[in-house]
Amino acid sequence: xxxxxxxxxxxxxxxxxxxxxxxxxxxxxxxxxxxxxxxxxxxxxxxxxxxxxxxxxxxxxxxxxxxxxxxxxxxxxxxxxxxxxxxxxxxxxxxxxxxxxxxxxxxxxxxxxxxxxxxxxxxxxxxxxxxxxxxxxxxxxxxxxxxxxxxxxxxxxxxxxxxxxxxxxxxxxxxxxxxxxxxxxxxxxxxxxxxxxxxxxxxxxxxxxxxxxxxxxxxxxxxxxxxxxxxxxxxxxxxxxxxxxxxxxxxxxxxxxxxxxxxxxxxxxxxxxxxxxxxxxxxxxxxxxxxxxxxxxxxxxxxxxxxxxxxxxxxxxxxxxxxxxxxxxxxxxxxxxxxxxxxxxxxxxxxxxxxxxxxxxxxxxxxxxxxxxxxxxxxxxxxxxxxxxxxxxxxxxxx
Numbered sequence: 001x002x003x004x005x006x007x008x009x010x011x012x013x014x015x016x017x018x019x020x021x022x023x024x025x026x027x028x029x030x031x032x033x034x035x036x037x038x039x040x041x042x043x044x045x046x047x048x049x050x051x052x053x054x055x056x057x058x059x060x061x062x063x064x065x066x067x068x069x070x071x072x073x074x075x076x077x078x079x080x081x082x083x084x085x086x087x088x089x090x091x092x093x094x095x096x097x098x099x100x101x102x103x104x105x106x107x108x109x110x111x112x113x114x115x116x117x118x119x120x121x122x123x124x125x126x127x128x129x130x131x132x133x134x135x136x137x138x139x140x141x142x143x144x145x146x147x148x149x150x151x152x153x154x155x156x157x158x159x160x161x162x163x164x165x166x167x168x169x170x171x172x173x174x175x176x177x178x179x180x181x182x183x184x185x186x187x188x189x190x191x192x193x194x195x196x197x198x199x200x201x202x203x204x205x206x207x208x209x210x211x212x213x214x215x216x217x218x219x220x221x222x223x224x225x226x227x228x229x230x231x232x233x234x235x236x237x238x239x240x241x242x243x244x245x246x247x248x249x250x251x252x253x254x255x256x257x258x259x260x261x262x263x264x265x266x267x268x269x270x271x272x273x274x275x276x277x278x279x280x281x282x283x284x285x286x287x288x289x290x291x292x293x294x295x296x297x298x299x300x301x302x303x304x305x306x307x308x309x310x311x312x313x314x315x316x317x318x319x320x321x322x323x324x325x326x327x328x329x330x331x332x333x334x335x336x337x338x339x340x341x342x343x344x345x346x347x348x349x350x351x352x353x354x355x356x357x358x359x360x361x362x363x364x365x366x367x368x369x370x371x372x373x374x375x376x377x378x379x380x381x382x383x384x385x386x387x388x389x390x391x392x393x394x395x396x397x398x399x
Contacts, residue, residue, distance in 0.1 A: 008128045009075050009136075011201070019206050020076045021293040026067065026092075027207075027214055033060045033096035034218035034288075040099055045312050052103050052166055058293065059114055060172045061285050063092060066199075068207045069119055072199045074128060075138065086120035086123045091117040103165055107158040115154055118147045120230050130358045139192045142184035150175040180277045192262065199276050201266030208280040209259050215288050219247050219295040235305040235366055249376040250291060250324055257378070257387045258332055263367055265335040279334045281343060287331060290324025305366040312358045313365050319357045321372040322350040342382035350376050 010017065038059065038315040067088055074081045095113030098106040121146030129137040140185040157168025183191035225242040230236045262279065269275045297317040304313075352380045353371055357363050363371075 008078050009132050010073060010075050013207055013253030017200060017203055019210060022069075022076045022082050022085055023071055024205065024210070026089055026211060027064075027091050029096060030060065030064055030211065030216055031214050032219070033099065034215055034292060034295075035221055036096055036099040037292055038218065038222050040297065041292070041296045042299055043100075045316070048166070051081065051170075053292075054289075055166065055169050056099055056171055056294050057100055058177070058285070059110075059169075060095070061096065061288065062173070062176055063117055064211065065281050066118065066121060067347060068114065069199065070125055071207075072203050074125065080124075080128070083250065084120065085177065087120055101310050102318075106307075107162075107165055111158040112152045115147075118144070122147065125150050133332065139184070142186055142189070142192055142212065143179060143241050145186065145384045146179040146184055177282075180281060188339060199273050201269070201276065202263060204276045204280055205259070205263035205266055208284050209255070212254055212284070212287060212291070215291040216247055216251055219250075219291060219298065220244075222295045223247075223298050223302065226299045236270055236302060238304040239298075239302045239366050239369065242366065242373060243302065245320040246294060246298065246321075246369065246376065248292065249373060249380055252380045253325070253328055254287065256382060258328065258335075262331065262335040275334070279331060283331045283334055286327030287324060288327075290320055290322075290327050293323055296320065297372075301369045303363040306364050309363040309365050310331065311358045314354050314363075314368055316367065317368045317372050318354040318357070321376055322347045322355070323344050325350075325376070340383070340386070342379050342386070346379040 001376065018165045037053060040056065041049060043049075045054060067085070071081070071085070076082060076085060091113045093113075094116070095110055098109040100106070102110040107255055111314070121380065124138065125140045126137050129140060153168050153172035153175070157172065183193075185191045223240065227236065227240045244396055264274055264368050266279065293316060298319045300313045300316060325346045327338060331345075332343075333339060350372065353368075353375070357368060
């Protein structure tokens with residue numbers, strides 16, 4: 001039995017192993033989750049709905065991210081790890097299907113899925129790592145204790161009135177995200193050593209890139225569902241084209257140059273765990289949030305392309321693109337780039353377009369979406385020119 005347990009760990013912590021098929025299968029749960037988040041935000045387009053959707057996104061991302069780190073340490077080709085992933089998929093589906101009613105009558109169901117996977121993960125990895133890596137097991141025990149501290153807040157929130165639930169859950173998710181940033185500090189024991197969180201940079205980067213593709217795929221799904229074959233309506237057809245062009249531009253801004261540079265940076269860094277947590281756990285959340293907001297904007301534009309542009313639609317269309325550019329800016333800075341002026345300028349222009357659209361210029365949602373795409377295109381072009389001038393981006397990296 002001891003031999004079987006020891007073989008569950010990846011043999012080469014710094015090896016270049018690719019995501020396995022079972023990990024890709026696990027990720028499919030989050031296509032559905034991202035779609036439900038977009039629909040939830042469309043149906044709750046106010047400040048309260050935005051805060052609620054943000055909390056749900058934080059929970060979904062934390063669910064996925066913790067499982068990514070788990071499969072970075074444990075071999076998903078081994079059947080005990082696979083079975084754990086299968087159960088986690090089921091719990092993820094429970095959580096995803098309850099997103100629409102999470103702040104209604106399905107709060108308990110949502111929490112069962114969310115806390116269930118953390119309990120499963122904690123119990124499995126502490127036991128599985130104990131004989132082979134006592135330090136890793138202790139570190140993961142610390143992480144589980146942090147989850148345990150936040151669990152009462154999740155449960156109280158699920159049982160509270162919907163109006164109060166948002167504040168309980170906001171406090172709970174804040175505790176979850178605070179843990180890694182303070183290296184799971186505990187009284188007496190102090191903080192977890194940085195060296196004990198070493199990861200495979202290649203694996204973490206590949207999984208994060210796959211999630212970005214999932215989010216972009218969700219955007220296409222929402223676009224297709226909203227369009228519904230209205231080929232005889234020119235404005236709707238142009239809105240469909242604008243949504244597709246926007247998705248392609250989002251892909252180019254992330255994948256054309258940066259993704260490969262970031263992967264190599266993480267593979268070479270000494271503190272792989274700390275850099276991976278900052279770059280992929282925290283900053284990629286901004287990128288994914290931008291994609292979800294862009295998908296919501298695409299749905300609003302497809303539904304009413306010729307209507308007068310209202311402030312909420314303008315904020316979603318221009319804000320989604322700006323948030324995505326901001327996420328890429330912070331992501332690139334975290335892997336060695338200087339602060340990119342093209343990205344900062346793009347965010348400023350989008351902010352200016354929003355202010356102009358609600359105060360000075362009468363636009364339609366369709367025109368607003370094409371304007372946002374134009375800004376994205378200019379940022380993509382500027383990014384490509386900078387890389388070509390600097391010999392595949394080397395000169396644009398900070399020393």
